Amino acid sequence: MLAGIDTSYFYALAAGRPAAVEAWENRDLLTSSLCFLELKKRLLRGDLDSWPTVLQDIAKAVEVAPVTAAAALKAAEIAHATGMPAFDALILSQFIEAGCEEVLTLDHHFKLFAKKGLKIVML
Numbered sequence: 001m002l003a004g005i006d007t008s009y010f011y012a013l014a015a016g017r018p019a020a021v022e023a024w025e026n027r028d029l030l031t032s033s034l035c036f037l038e039l040k041k042r043l044l045r046g047d048l049d050s051w052p053t054v055l056q057d058i059a060k061a062v063e064v065a066p067v068t069a070a071a072a073l074k075a076a077e078i079a080h081a082t083g084m085p086a087f088d089a090l091i092l093s094q095f096i097e098a099g100c101e102e103v104l105t106l107d108h109h110f111k112l113f114a115k116k117g118l119k120i121v122m123l
Helices: 009-012 017-027 033-045 054-061 069-082 086-098 108-110
Strands: 002-005 028-032 063-065 102-105 121-123
Touching: 002 063, 002 086, 009 017, 009 033, 009 054, 009 102, 017 102, 028 033, 028 086, 033 054, 033 063, 033 086, 054 063, 069 086, 108 121
Parallel strands: 002 028, 002 102, 028 063, 102 121
Antiparallel strands: none
């Protein structure tokens, strides 16, 4: 089962949350290229000093989905229909486009979207 992981998932992983660690070790994971943007900003601010190789580790361990035109169009529909922030809607649309069956997150915005076959798992 392919699981989509957003930026908040990596904070849960760094904190050692059991569900995040289990997923890292045992599941097929996909993240958004946009998560690299968010994590790089945190690295530049010095917020992830305890995990300085986070971007390299992610690139080795999980599939990274690029932003496509189709994902952007789907994200606009999701954001419009749910009120979800556009950035989160774009990440979610990438997960849908890739065929993820679940999303692992700390972000409650993802709960705004309900779709048969896509489970939102709060870590």
